[in-house]
Amino acid sequence: MTTSIPLVVFTDLDGTLLDHVTYDWEPARPALAELARIGAPVVLSSSKTAAEIAQLQDRLGLTGHLAICENGCGLIGARQGAGPGDHAALRRELDRLPPALRQGFRGFTDMHLSEVMDLTGLSRDDAARAKARDFSEPGLWLGDDAGRAAFVAALGARGVTARQGGRFLTLSVGGSKADRMAEVIAHYRPARTIALGDAPNDIEMLEAADIGVIVGNPHHSPLPRLRGEDTGRIIRTDRPGPVGWNRAVLALLDRLGLQKDRQGHG
Numbered sequence: 192m193t194t195s196i197p198l199v200v201f202t203d204l205d206g207t208l209l210d211h212v213t214y215d216w217e218p219a220r221p222a223l224a225e226l227a228r229i230g231a232p233v234v235l236s237s238s239k240t241a242a243e244i245a246q247l248q249d250r251l252g253l254t255g256h257l258a259i260c261e262n263g264c265g266l267i268g269a270r271q272g273a274g275p276g277d278h279a280a281l282r283r284e285l286d287r288l289p290p291a292l293r294q295g296f297r298g299f300t301d302m303h304l305s306e307v308m309d310l311t312g313l314s315r316d317d318a319a320r321a322k323a324r325d326f327s328e329p330g331l332w333l334g335d336d337a338g339r340a341a342f343v344a345a346l347g348a349r350g351v352t353a354r355q356g357g358r359f360l361t362l363s364v365g366g367s368k369a370d371r372m373a374e375v376i377a378h379y380r381p382a383r384t385i386a387l388g389d390a391p392n393d394i395e396m397l398e399a400a401d402i403g404v405i406v407g408n409p410h411h412s413p414l415p416r417l418r419g420e421d422t423g424r425i426i427r428t429d430r431p432g433p434v435g436w437n438r439a440v441l442a443l444l445d446r447l448g449l450q451k452d453r454q455g456h457g
């Protein structure tokens with residue numbers, strides 16, 4: 192007997208499934224439990240490293256599911272996208288930029304562990320996992336908007352993509368969350384897909400899913416109106432982070448008729 196997968200949920204982490212400030216995910220527990228009950232894999236999709244995501248999968252009860260790391264440069268649980276050593280090549284391209292552009296960017300690799308801890312609020316061990324980059328480089332743009340545009344353009348000319356997350360500007364070579372999504376869909380062959388995210392680096396993923404959910408994040412300016420919002424294919428949550436995530440997923444399961452005998456979830 193073959194079992195068909197009714198749904199795959201792709202989700203960003205920081206500011207989406209995890210609280211932007213505290214990284215708490217407890218409010219999303221009811222929806223995660225419901226997804227587990229109906230056999231719907233939850234694919235974590237983030238700029239985080241493989242080491243960070245593997246630990247989160249364990250905490251969230253998602254061990255063994257595919258996951259997308261470093262903004263789509265890598266796929267956990269299947270063959271890897273880019274090859275090892277890409278991070279070193281990326282750093283070389285970064286260091287070849289004119290000093291005026293290079294000095295405006297402070298990447299995780301440029302930072303001491305304590306600096307990453309301060310910026311992210313992560314523990315020492317978690318910050319070390321965040322610094323263990325295989326593919327991509329998150330960091331802060333310290334200059335003005337014009338300088339940032341010049342920086343992104345100069346990197347683009349060298350084949351390096353810069354994507355803005357909720358907190359960090361992440362540089363990578365090749366591969367987006369949406370590229371890896373197609374591989375995950377080919378693997379699970381679900382009847383439907385939902386994607387949830389809060390930041391510009393999630394837009395491709397939100398637009399590639401059957402249903403996209405923009406999770407509100409009061410810590411940065413809202414995403415521009417996306418294609419799909421007019422038809423209701425892409426929706427926005429009122430509440431931020433895991434509270435918004437939980438409500439949106441339960442409401443969508445209801446709308447899609449996937450909740451079976453469950454009642455009383457509001």
Ligand SMILES: [Mg+2]
Pocket residue numbers: 203204205206207356357388389390
């Ligand atoms: Mg985010």
